Amino acid sequence: xxxxxxxxxxxxxxxxxxxxxxxxxxxxxxxxxxxxxxxxxxxxxxxxxxxxxxxxxxxxxxxxxxxxxxxxxxxxxxxxxxxxxxxxxxxxxxxxxxxxxxxxxxxxxxxxxxxxxxxxxxxxxxxxxxxxxxxxxxxxxxxxxxxxxxxxxxxxxxxxxxxxxxxxxxxxxxxxxxxxxxxxxxxxxxxxxxxxxxxxxxxxxxxxxxxxxxxx
Numbered sequence: 001x002x003x004x005x006x007x008x009x010x011x012x013x014x015x016x017x018x019x020x021x022x023x024x025x026x027x028x029x030x031x032x033x034x035x036x037x038x039x040x041x042x043x044x045x046x047x048x049x050x051x052x053x054x055x056x057x058x059x060x061x062x063x064x065x066x067x068x069x070x071x072x073x074x075x076x077x078x079x080x081x082x083x084x085x086x087x088x089x090x091x092x093x094x095x096x097x098x099x100x101x102x103x104x105x106x107x108x109x110x111x112x113x114x115x116x117x118x119x120x121x122x123x124x125x126x127x128x129x130x131x132x133x134x135x136x137x138x139x140x141x142x143x144x145x146x147x148x149x150x151x152x153x154x155x156x157x158x159x160x161x162x163x164x165x166x167x168x169x170x171x172x173x174x175x176x177x178x179x180x181x182x183x184x185x186x187x188x189x190x191x192x193x194x195x196x197x198x199x200x201x202x203x204x205x206x207x208x209x210x211x212x213x214x215x216x
Contacts, residue, residue: 007078009086013058014073017129020059021066036060040125041101043109054098062128072133079197080136083143088188089136096135096181101126104174111170126171131178134160138182142189145196 004011024032039056046053061069081089108124111117137156144152160179163172 003078007081009090010073010077010081013129014070016059017061017069018066021061024061036125036127037123040123040127041105042124042126043105043122046102046105054101057101057127058097058129058132060127062125062130069129076137076140077133080140080143083192083194084139084189085192088192092139092182092185092188093132093136095185096138096178097132099181100131100135100174100178103177104131104170107173108170121170124170130171131174134175134178135182135185138179139185139189141183142186143192143194143196145198148199149196 027035039053039060041050041053041057077089084092105126108117108121112119112121141149141153141156156179160172160176164176166172
């Protein structure tokens with residue numbers, strides 16, 4: 001319970017996503033598509049009703065599986081909230097969400113203008129928590145102990161850059177932008193208390209609490 005109580009924003013949000021994921025399974029498909037389209041941060045909605053869709057798009061998952069987000073929230077977002085504090089956590093994530101949304105949709109608009117993709121993408125579905133989460137993952141780099149920090153950084157960059165290279169569409173571009181926004185949010189992390197995360201120390205604690213069973 002302490003693990004959950006120490007990151008109330010993360011786990012309250014995760015609970016909301018659990019409920020909306022259930023709704024995705026319960027609602028008729030036509031109704032679900034209409035709801036997701038209505039809450040999407042596509043070019044049309046960003047021009048006509050940006051504040052609403054920037055908020056409501058964070059309440060849905062782009063897919064029917066909830067458990068991968070449970071892992072991501074526990075491994076990255078909850079530790080980040082405990083380290084940054086609730087307000088700084090929300091501010092950093094929202095900055096990443098907003099900047100990456102506009103950057104990715106701007107890139108999409110450029111693709112449409114250059115006739116690289118169909119104009120129907122003006123109403124492309126763009127919902128989910130990934131820009132917020134990737135921004136926090138980027139900011140969390142500063143809470144990893146050296147030299148593990150550099151390995152963490154290389155893996156995060158390789159994943160996002162590789163995704164853009166494989167599929168240069170607006171969502172991977174948005175993830176890459178969100179990662180760099182997370183890096184740029186360093187002023188929110190400067191001077192935060194708490195020891196950096198050290199994987200070797202965590203492994204030592206695990207071994208101390210779970211000693212190997214002696215062979216009979």
